[in-house]
Amino acid sequence: MLEPTKKHLTKVELRFVGPASRKVEAIKALHTLGFLNAINGSGAIPWREGFPEIEGNEPGIYLAGARHREGLTQRKLAELTGIPQRHISEMENGKRTIGKKNAKLFAKVLSVDYRVFL
Numbered sequence: 001m002l003e004p005t006k007k008h009l010t011k012v013e014l015r016f017v018g019p020a021s022r023k024v025e026a027i028k029a030l031h032t033l034g035f036l037n038a039i040n041g042s043g044a045i046p047w048r049e050g051f052p053e054i055e056g057n058e059p060g061i062y063l064a065g066a067r068h069r070e071g072l073t074q075r076k077l078a079e080l081t082g083i084p085q086r087h088i089s090e091m092e093n094g095k096r097t098i099g100k101k102n103a104k105l106f107a108k109v110l111s112v113d114y115r116v117f118l
Contacts, residue, residue: 064092
C-alpha cells in the first residue's frame, strides 16, 4: 500500500483593503496565524538579494525591459538605432557597455531618460 505523501508548506501573499485605523490590529491577528508582515521587513528582502544575477548589469536589464515594453525585438531595435543586433544582445547580457552615445539613441527610440542605461 502506498504511503501518503508529505504535504509541503504553500506560501501565499495576502493583500487587504480596509480602514487604516484597524491596520495594526489586522497585522497582529495575521501574526497569530503564522503570517509575516512584509511591510516592516520581517518577511521582505531587498530586490538585489532576490535577484543576484542582475547585480552589475542594471543598464542591460533596463534596456531589455524598455525594449519589451515597446514590443520591439532586438533586430527591430537595431534597425531603428543603427546599432548592430549582436551589440544590443551583448549590452543586454552585460558583456558590452552601452555608452552615452548609444544610451541617447536607445532613449529616443524607447521613450526613456538616457541616464537609465548608464
